[in-house]
Amino acid sequence: MRTPNDVRIAMQDLARTAEPLSAAGVLQAAQRQRARRRWAGAAGTVTAVLAVTSGIAAVNLDRMPVNSIAAVSEEHDAHRQLERSVDGLREGNYAFTRSGARGLADVTRGEVHGDSYVVEYVGRQSTMRIDATTYLLPSGGLNARRTSYLARSRREGVSDAELRKLEGVFTELDGSRWLRVDAVRLTSAAASEQQSSLDQLAAAPSTDRPDITGVDALVNAVVTAEQSGHTITGTLDATRVDERLRLLEADFAYFGPQVRSLAYRATLDDAGRLSTLRVDQPDSPELAPAAPLAITISRYGQAQVPPAPIDAAELSSLGYDLLAGDED
Incomplete structure (x- = not known):
C-alpha cells in the first residue's frame, strides 16, 4: 500500500523534472518509491510478495532461514516456469491426447x-472443423439398437414410408462416413436432458479460447510447485477448475479436503513448453481408485488437420434427435 510519505517523495521527484505533474505520474512514481523502500535491505525489514495461486502471500524474509528463502524463491520460479509452459497453446497450433477426464471421452x-x-475419441464420435464447416463421424453405436428400435416402431404402427426413413437414418449414423453438421444444433442436442454420447465431446477451439486440452485451467489452479530438470511437481486445487470443463472430481462435500490438494506431475520439452500433465483424481471411500487425468501435448506449430471430407452428406433432422438420446 502506498503511504503518504511515498506520494510526497514522488511529487518531489516529479517536480524536479520539466514535465507537468499528473495524477497517474504521481501514483506511478509513488509505486516506484515504495518498491525502492521495500527492497532496501539495509533500511529495515525486507518483505517479499510472491504471486501464488492461493493468493498474495507476504513473507518476512528477515525472519526466515537462508535455506527457507531459497526454497520460496525456487517454488516461485517453478510456478512461473509452469505458467509460461502453456503459452504455446495460445498460438492455437498443437496436437494432444487426453485420458481420465471426469466427464469427457478419452481423446x-x-x-x-x-x-x-x-x-478423435475412444469409442466415440470424431469431430472436425475445416473452413468454418463442422463435421461429425458417428461412433456407430446406435447400430446395436437398430433392430429393436425398428421392431418397436412397427408395433406402434409407424408407416412403411417412415420405417424406410428410419432405416436411412440408422445407415447415416453407422460410423462409416463423415457428415456435415450444424455446430449450434449439435451443441443443442448435447444439452438435452437425455444421456448422449454427444455429452462426452470436447468444446471446439476458438480465437478467444484456443486451448481445448484443459491444461491452461489446470495450471491456473496450481497451489505448490517444485522443479527438477524438465519435471515440475506439486499440488493443485480442483475446486478452482471450472466444473464445466469436466476434467477433475471436485466435489468437496463428497471427497473432502483432498480435492484442494491433488498431486500433479508436469514435464516440459527442451523449449520449456508443456509436454505432459498428469493429475491424480481424488480417492473415493466407496469406489476403486480412478485413473489419473493425463494430457500430452506435442507438435507445437506443426499440427496437421486433414482436408475436408469429400461429398459429406448433411446430417438429417431425425439424426440429431437419435444422437441426442443414443445412450438413454
Whole structure:
C-alpha cells in the first residue's frame, strides 16, 4: 500500500523534472518509491510478495532461514516456469491426447490449427472443423439398437414410408462416413436432458479460447510447485477448475479436503513448453481408485488437420434427435 510519505517523495521527484505533474505520474512514481523502500535491505525489514495461486502471500524474509528463502524463491520460479509452459497453446497450433477426464471421452488424437481442428475419441464420435464447416463421424453405436428400435416402431404402427426413413437414418449414423453438421444444433442436442454420447465431446477451439486440452485451467489452479530438470511437481486445487470443463472430481462435500490438494506431475520439452500433465483424481471411500487425468501435448506449430471430407452428406433432422438420446 502506498503511504503518504511515498506520494510526497514522488511529487518531489516529479517536480524536479520539466514535465507537468499528473495524477497517474504521481501514483506511478509513488509505486516506484515504495518498491525502492521495500527492497532496501539495509533500511529495515525486507518483505517479499510472491504471486501464488492461493493468493498474495507476504513473507518476512528477515525472519526466515537462508535455506527457507531459497526454497520460496525456487517454488516461485517453478510456478512461473509452469505458467509460461502453456503459452504455446495460445498460438492455437498443437496436437494432444487426453485420458481420465471426469466427464469427457478419452481423446486418442487431437490436432488444432487456428479455427480448424480434428478430435478423435475412444469409442466415440470424431469431430472436425475445416473452413468454418463442422463435421461429425458417428461412433456407430446406435447400430446395436437398430433392430429393436425398428421392431418397436412397427408395433406402434409407424408407416412403411417412415420405417424406410428410419432405416436411412440408422445407415447415416453407422460410423462409416463423415457428415456435415450444424455446430449450434449439435451443441443443442448435447444439452438435452437425455444421456448422449454427444455429452462426452470436447468444446471446439476458438480465437478467444484456443486451448481445448484443459491444461491452461489446470495450471491456473496450481497451489505448490517444485522443479527438477524438465519435471515440475506439486499440488493443485480442483475446486478452482471450472466444473464445466469436466476434467477433475471436485466435489468437496463428497471427497473432502483432498480435492484442494491433488498431486500433479508436469514435464516440459527442451523449449520449456508443456509436454505432459498428469493429475491424480481424488480417492473415493466407496469406489476403486480412478485413473489419473493425463494430457500430452506435442507438435507445437506443426499440427496437421486433414482436408475436408469429400461429398459429406448433411446430417438429417431425425439424426440429431437419435444422437441426442443414443445412450438413454
